[in-house]
Amino acid sequence: MLSYLVRRIPSAVGVLFAASFLIFLMLRLIPGDPVDALAGQDATQESRDAIRADLGLDKPFWSQYVSWLGGLFRLDLGQSYRIGGDVGDLLRNGALNTVVLTVAALLIALVLALVTSLVAVIRDSRWLNAALNAVNTIGLALPTFASGLLLVLVFAVVFPLLPSGGTPPEGYLARPDISVQYLLLPAFCLALPVWAGLSRFLTEALRSQLRQPYITTARAAGVSRTRLVVRHALPNALPSAVTVLGIQVGTLLGGAVLVEQIFTWPGLGSLIELAISGRDYPVVQVLLLLSVAVFVVTQLLTDVLQAWLDPRIRIGGAR
Amino acid sequence: MTDPVGSTEETGTRDVLTIEGLAISFAQPRPAVNDISVSIRQGEVLALVGESGSGKSMTARAVLGLLPPGARASGSIRFHDQELLGLSERELSQVRGRRIAMVFQEPQTALNPVRTIGWQLREVLRAHGSISRRDARARALALLEQVEIPEPERRIDHYPHQLSGGQKQRVVLALALANEPELLLADEPTTALDVTVQAEILTLLRRIRENTGTSILLITHNMGVVAEVADRVVVLRQGDVVESGGTAELFRAPEHAYTRQLLDSVLTLPEAGDYVHSVPGPEAPAEHPALSYESVSVAYGSSRRGRAFPAVTQVSLDLAPGEVLGLVGESGSGKTTLGRLAAGLVPLAGGTVRLDGEDLFAASAARRRELGRDLAFVHQDPEASLDPRMSVGASIREPLDIHRVGTPAERAARVAELLEAVRLPAEVARRRPRELSGGQRQRIAMARALVLKPRLMIADEPTSALDVSVQADVLALFRDLQKEFGFACVFISHDLAVVNSVADRVAVLRHGEVVESGPVAQVFGTPSHPYTQRLLAAVPVPDPSRRTTEQVVEANRRRAG
Numbered sequence: 097m098l099s100y101l102v103r104r105i106p107s108a109v110g111v112l113f114a115a116s117f118l119i120f121l122m123l124r125l126i127p128g129d130p131v132d133a134l135a136g137q138d139a140t141q142e143s144r145d146a147i148r149a150d151l152g153l154d155k156p157f158w159s160q161y162v163s164w165l166g167g168l169f170r171l172d173l174g175q176s177y178r179i180g181g182d183v184g185d186l187l188r189n190g191a192l193n194t195v196v197l198t199v200a201a202l203l204i205a206l207v208l209a210l211v212t213s214l215v216a217v218i219r220d221s222r223w224l225n226a227a228l229n230a231v232n233t234i235g236l237a238l239p240t241f242a243s244g245l246l247l248v249l250v251f252a253v254v255f256p257l258l259p260s261g262g263t264p265p266e267g268y269l270a271r272p273d274i275s276v277q278y279l280l281l282p283a284f285c286l287a288l289p290v291w292a293g294l295s296r297f298l299t300e301a302l303r304s305q306l307r308q309p310y311i312t313t314a315r316a317a318g319v320s321r322t323r324l325v326v327r328h329a330l331p332n333a334l335p336s337a338v339t340v341l342g343i344q345v346g347t348l349l350g351g352a353v354l355v356e357q358i359f360t361w362p363g364l365g366s367l368i369e370l371a372i373s374g375r376d377y378p379v380v381q382v383l384l385l386l387s388v389a390v391f392v393v394t395q396l397l398t399d400v401l402q403a404w405l406d407p408r409i410r411i412g413g414a415r
Numbered sequence: 416m417t418d419p420v421g422s423t424e425e426t427g428t429r430d431v432l433t434i435e436g437l438a439i440s441f442a443q444p445r446p447a448v449n450d451i452s453v454s455i456r457q458g459e460v461l462a463l464v465g466e467s468g469s470g471k472s473m474t475a476r477a478v479l480g481l482l483p484p485g486a487r488a489s490g491s492i493r494f495h496d497q498e499l500l501g502l503s504e505r506e507l508s509q510v511r512g513r514r515i516a517m518v519f520q521e522p523q524t525a526l527n528p529v530r531t532i533g534w535q536l537r538e539v540l541r542a543h544g545s546i547s548r549r550d551a552r553a554r555a556l557a558l559l560e561q562v563e564i565p566e567p568e569r570r571i572d573h574y575p576h577q578l579s580g581g582q583k584q585r586v587v588l589a590l591a592l593a594n595e596p597e598l599l600l601a602d603e604p605t606t607a608l609d610v611t612v613q614a615e616i617l618t619l620l621r622r623i624r625e626n627t628g629t630s631i632l633l634i635t636h637n638m639g640v641v642a643e644v645a646d647r648v649v650v651l652r653q654g655d656v657v658e659s660g661g662t663a664e665l666f667r668a669p670e671h672a673y674t675r676q677l678l679d680s681v682l683t684l685p686e687a688g689d690y691v692h693s694v695p696g697p698e699a700p701a702e703h704p705a706l707s708y709e710s711v712s713v714a715y716g717s718s719r720r721g722r723a724f725p726a727v728t729q730v731s732l733d734l735a736p737g738e739v740l741g742l743v744g745e746s747g748s749g750k751t752t753l754g755r756l757a758a759g760l761v762p763l764a765g766g767t768v769r770l771d772g773e774d775l776f777a778a779s780a781a782r783r784r785e786l787g788r789d790l791a792f793v794h795q796d797p798e799a800s801l802d803p804r805m806s807v808g809a810s811i812r813e814p815l816d817i818h819r820v821g822t823p824a825e826r827a828a829r830v831a832e833l834l835e836a837v838r839l840p841a842e843v844a845r846r847r848p849r850e851l852s853g854g855q856r857q858r859i860a861m862a863r864a865l866v867l868k869p870r871l872m873i874a875d876e877p878t879s880a881l882d883v884s885v886q887a888d889v890l891a892l893f894r895d896l897q898k899e900f901g902f903a904c905v906f907i908s909h910d911l912a913v914v915n916s917v918a919d920r921v922a923v924l925r926h927g928e929v930v931e932s933g934p935v936a937q938v939f940g941t942p943s944h945p946y947t948q949r950l951l952a953a954v955p956v957p958d959p960s961r962r963t964t965e966q967v968v969e970a971n972r973r974r975a976g
Contacts, residue, residue: 309524316479316519317539317590318512321504327538331529407529407574 101400108392115388116168119381120161130177130375151177164381173382178374179367183382186367193263194363197355198348200279201286206341208287209295217302218325228295235292240351244285244358251281261360282359286351290344297340301333308332335402342398349387430454431598431630432478432515436490439473439482439654448473449654450490455598460624460631462645462662464638464677466882467853469651471634475600478632479517480507494598513543516591520603522583526575532559532586533571539593558589563619580746581612585619592623599623602634609745609909614953617644636883638681639955642666643962650674662959680887681957682912685940703772705871705903706734706757711766713752713927726752727927729766736870739897739904741918741935743911743950749927750907754873757905758790759783771870788818791864791902795876797856801848801863808844811863818867833862836899837892854885858892865900872904878913890916911954915939923947 131153135144148154152163167174173183216228238246252260261282264275305311306329314328356365364383371379403409432455439448448470455461463471477488478499492499494515502510511517519525527535536555540546546554552571559567562585575583584604591599601620605613621644624631635641641648642662649659650673658671669675713727727749734740742750755761756768759775768775770786778786794800801810808830815826831841837858848856857877864872877893878886894917897904908914914921915935922932923946931944942948 309519309521310527312481313517313519313525313587313590314527314535314538316481316511316517317593318508318510318542319538320508320542323538323542328527328530332527405529408576411574411577 100403101396104396104399108396111392112385112389116165116381116385117161119384119388120164123377123380124157126375128375130377133375134177164378168382168385174378176371176376176379178376179370179379183378186379187364187382187386190362190364190367193361194352194356194365196268196279197282197286197361197363198352200283201290201348201351202341202345204283205287205290205294205344208291209298212291213295213298213302214325214330216299217306217329218322228299232292232296235288236296238288240285240289240354241358243288244282244355247281247285248358261358263361282355282361285358286348286355289351290341290347293344293347294337294341298333298337301336302329305329305332331405335405338398338401338405342394345394346391349390429457431457431495432632433493434474434478434491435493437474437477437488437492438490439470439477439486439488441487442485447486447654448477448488451651451654451656453649453656453659455630455632457597457630458624458628460620460633460644460646462641462648463632463634463651464636464641464648465651466636466677466884468653470654471651472602474651475517475602475632475634478600479511479515480504481517508542512539512591512596513594514596515598515600516594516596517600518584518587518591518602518604521607522580522587523607525587526583528575531572531574532578535586536571536589536593539590543594554593555589558593559586561592561623562586562589564589579612580608581615584608584612584616588616588619588623592627592629595627597629599629599631600634601631603636604633605640606635606637610911610950610953610955611745613640613955617955620644637955638666638678638883638957642957642959643955645959650677666957666959676884678957680883682887682890682910682916683957684912684915684951684954685936704733704769705736705738705771706905707767707769708732708753708756709767709769711753711756711768712764713749713756713761714764725927726761727756730924730927730929731766732922732929732932734871734903734905736903737901738920739906739918741914741921742905742907742924743909743914743921744924745909745950747926748924750909750924751875752927753924754875754905754907757871757873758787758792788867789870791867791869791872793857793860793864793872793874793877796880797853797860798848798880800860801856803848805847806844807846807848807851807859810848810859811844811866814863814867820867829866830862833866836865836896837862852885853881854889857881857889861893861896865896865902868900869902872902873907874904875907876909877906879908879910886913893917911939911951923950 130151131144131148135147139147145154152160155163164174171184173187175181176183176186179186212228216225235243248260251258258277258281262278264271264278266274268275302325306324308329311324311328314324319328352363353365353368355361356363357369364386367379368383370376371383432453434451434453437448437451441447451470451474453461453463453474463474465471473482473486476482478492478494480499480502482488488500490500494510497510499507499510526532530538533552533555536558537546537548537551540551540554555571556567559570564570564582564585570578570582575586578586584607588604604620605616608616617640620631620633623629633640633645645662647660648662648665650657650665650671652673658665658669658674665674666678669678708730710729710731711727712725712729714723714725716724730749730753732740732753742753744750752761756763757770757775759768763776770790773782773786775783775786801807805813808827811830811833812826815821815829820826821829830844834841834843839855839858839862843851843855843859848859851859857880860877874893878889881889890913897917906914906918918935920933921935921938923930923938923944925946931938931942931947938947939951942951
């Protein structure tokens with residue numbers, strides 16, 4: 097298992113390198129100049145040149161790229177052009193909030209998907225299936241801004257049960273009960289499409305496992321339906337569900353930007369919005385690279401988890 | 416309805432299971448059961464024989480309420496005095512495994528791939544009453560011992576993929592026996608196994624019956640298997656009972672024409688001493704053999720990581736033009752790999768493959784494609800090897816289209832010609848594969864193989880997926896086509912009798928090596944290698960008076976021990 101992980105690392109590093117270059121290149125291909133954004137319309141040519149030299153943007157493309165990469169290795173992420181301050185500090189402030197939000201959403205999606213698909217398959221009732229199908233479709237089809245506003249409207253305005261936005265004022269650990277209240281709406285909003293997709297997939301995977309001959313063997317031996325689904329079919333359906341979940345992490349990252357806007361959640365999502373509109377290259381570059389890194393690591397983890405869940409990969413074909 | 420078969424013949428033993436007037440129907444038209452009445456006595460092995468569509472598997476599944484969704488069963492299935500038809504799922508799970516257990520055909524898929532053998536045995540034990548972890552493990556070990564799995568202490572923690580096919584089937588048997596059922600339903604339990612393993616499993620079934628008094632309902636299409644183990648036989652055809660009776664009588668004097676046909680279509684092997692020394696294959700070979708393997712080796716897996724697995728080692732064989740070479744061997748013997756090698760479909764690790772004298776692997780890609788025109792494949796499963804979306808005519812014509820042979824009119828004429836050669840009406844060309852029967856589909860596959868007038872055909876288990884009576888027709892057709900078109904053929908089969916009926920020469924493979932080769936009559940009539948002898952002895956003979964497998968198994972055990 098460990099050697100498998102080690103074998104995969106070089107290609108993961110390669111992907112990160114390629115991504116860093118593409119991101120760097122792409123940003124400079126997008127129309128708009130950070131100097132314009134900073135200097136304003138009436139600036140003289142001299143002051144514009146001064147700003148350009150100050151930011152190092154007068155140097156050749158390659159030397160800019162290499163000095164950025166060098167900075168990354170020294171964990172020096174550079175200075176923000178527009179928001180001001182060290183990029184590393186800006187990230188640290190937002191990262192905690194975003195991580196808390198996405199992890200909470202991931203857990204909610206996972207638990208809900210497991211529960212709903214298991215119940216649906218065990219019960220196998222027509223009404224329940226139709227109802228879950230409808231909920232799934234709504235979850236997948238409803239755009240995040242709509243579901244977010246709907247949630248706020250219902251649970252914060254019409255029935256004022258939960259705060260409509262913001263992070264817990266005293267931090268996450270001081271009053272866990274209050275933290276949960278703040279977290280519930282944004283995390284559920286973010287989890288909704290992931291849950292819908294995952295539960296639809298898992299339900300189908302469980303059903304197709306139930307058609308496998310080994311299930312007939314267990315059924316012929318008198319194993320009850322609940323056990324057939326939970327103890328026999330589920331472990332066989334999990335590895336592919338893990339892969340789907342890994343892909344959904346991308347949805348989660350993208351969704352976080354929107355959800356943070358709706359619920360005024362001060363995470364990386366609002367930072368990236370600010371940085372892109374201000375052509376704040378250092379901030380945008382690092383944020384994009386970070387999301388690529390999260391995705392690469394997630395894929396690595398899902399592959400390892402999948403191998404670990406399947407003894408045919410874990411143990412191999414030794415007879 | 417009719418009297419349950421044989422229920423009054425012998426007194427003193429009581430019926431365990433009585434099926435009366437069983438009918439099974441489906442919403443869509445498909446083979447179903449019309450009217451089947453069968454009863455099985457305590458401690459008896461009853462064989463339910465029939466070809467596909469006879470309803471034999473459906474009957475067994477109906478007993479445990481395991482029919483596919485949409486099936487409706489009527490009539491009566493009584494287990495002792497309990498009516499099983501119409502029981503709820505909850506009531507059925509009391510019967511399943513505890514009182515009646517079932518064994519399935521395909522051991523490769525009958526076990527849960529992500530759970531250990533021990534876990535699966537424990538799960539089955541737990542399904543019928545609570546049992547402590549330690550007791551369950553002890554019982555599981557005892558069961559593995561009962562089904563004669565070597566080193567049960569080690570095997571109990573293994574996953575299914577770590578066991579061989581025969582061992583898997585033993586585990587499936589152990590699962591069925593776990594709760595000491597009174598009746599065992601065995602649905603083609605040895606069909607997916609090699610002959611030597613089949614002989615072992617049949618012996619085990621017999622021993623289980625003797626030691627535990629369990630009744631066994633054996634479902635099979637193989638008359639040899641019936642003769643080996645059954646006390647009584649019930650012959651089914653298209654959902655009806657055709658004939659039934661004691662095994663010895665039925666084989667001696669079959670009454671119904673269908674039973675006779677079934678028995679006649681069983682291919683036989685030459686007896687020892689049948690070999691007459693005058694079968695020298697085709698005359699002095701032309702300048703080049705159609706195909707020659709010169710000490711070829713093939714390895715699968717990555718040799719870089721040191722996990723290369725030798726599939727074929729140092730095999731040398733020649734195939735004269737117009738000759739049929741049979742390749743026989745058990746699973747993993749490398750026979751399919753050798754066939755695919757002739758088409759350059761597997762990487763060669765050593766040696767030379769020559770098609771008509773030309774080194775295949777040294778040829779350029781373009782030249783290889785040209786050589787490919789002279790070579791045709793017929794695969795085992797005609798259902799999987801024909802594109803379901805293409806009409807049969809288009810499938811046959813496709814090689815002509817690819818190689819741009821002739822005008823469209825000429826191509827159509829060639830398709831018609833071939834359909835006639837495989838004795839199918841020309842109008843079949845417009846149909847889709849799913850509208851045809853298995854035997855018809857295999858004829859189509861043959862027509863497609865012959866469309867480019869190949870000089871060499873690789874036929875990989877071409878009749879294994881077919882019923883015996885259909886198999887006989889297809890083999891006869893193959894022989895005629897071979898005579899007519901004069902192609903050389905590598906005929907791959909695990910079935911010695913099939914090879915015996917079509918091949919001029921035969922090579923016996925084992926673990927990727929040729930154990931013995933020569934004219935068919937010589938190799939099968941007077942086998943010189945002990946492995947060939949064992950292989951031949953393990954083939955069940957359709958004659959109840961000569962039950963041989965037990966001795967074979969004993970002999971194997973002595974050799975091993």
